[in-house]
Amino acid sequence: MNDKAFEGLEDLEIENLGIDTLAIRAGISRTHEGEHAEPIFTTSSYVFTSAREAAARFAGDEPGNVYSRYTNPTVRLFQERIAALEGGEAAVATSSGMAAILSTCMALLESGDHVVCSKSVFGTTTVLFTKYMRKFGVRVDFVELTDSEQWKSAVKADTKMLFVESPSNPLCAVADIEALSKLAQSVGALFVVDNCFCTPALQLPLRLGADIVIHSATKYLDGQGRCLGGAVVGKRELMDEVLAFVRSCGPTMSPFNAWVIAKGLETLRLRMEAHSRNAQNLSEWLQQHPKVEHVYYAGLRDHVGHSLAERQQRAFGGVLSFKVKGGKEEAWRLIDATKLMSLTANLGDAKTTIVHPATTTHGRLSDDEKATAGITDNLIRIAVGLEDVADLKADLERGFKAV
């Protein structure tokens, strides 16, 4: 259609558009109703104009919708938008972040393959690799995120995948994405980066050489804690394999969730800048607080990952952690005395959240594992939201008074 009312971005060179424009415009294809905002297609299936067309669509010989387990216009909108933002050829949406990681592994690994994964990944990701991937014969080794010697000795000629998250949760350790992609390339392995903490507003792993970006869209992509979702982004031939898994096995994103998250992307950059600003301000304030032992935030000059983060990220993100002077009792008293911050393990929300990693998100680790990971009993994680930072400080001060 040439009518201006129906145009998407087809006539514009997508590579020439800025990230703010793509976040708002990418993926739009209007229906004959001429709606301005993106519609939600709540339909399980689609009708064909002829038996010949039905056969061609089923065979994949012609593009078009077939069945919403793997083709839905609202889900496609989200996929095209996140692919454009990450600078990837294509994306596949999934029902959650874990479904994105599972779909990537099931589509691209097979029995006997070797994976090297960072020790500092989302706890459930570790379970997926150790309990389920190993059950199907995938060999997995875990290494320190920032220890390049460990990576070099763990990666072998038959390694098929390297998997990292950066910055890490909760201590904000920073991986050298460019160096790890070169290492992966040297053995022909896929390099997968979970970009949940930075989002494409702050970090573009594909540009730094990664093959695949994973998202828990549940976090910053939605940004308001409303629904679950996931995404995998990368080269079209890889994404065709991931989509084939989703088509056959069913971890599909719902059209409603796709709509919520696609609309969330419109404000992603503004939100990530505000999260980062608030987190920087709060971490500098915490750093000079007499009841604080140490603050972990890559935006602080004394953080070991500061200069690397400055090089590969646009800002430092919304998650920080700190050690209160004392132990578990002090940490729990502080958390319980805050009134504004939500006590929940979720992150990537406009609402600030506070959590005690040692007994929640990292509670599954043994004492030894906690010690090597730096998850001490006095550590508190804050996923800084978009409230007034003065109110967040006042809330933490309530907590410090109770210590």
Ligand SMILES: *Cc1c(COP(=O)(O)O)cnc(C)c1O
């Ligand atoms: C939450 C999270 C996941 C899992 O995503 P879900 O949407 O909860 O399944 C994966 N990776 C990271 C870094 C996360 O924070």
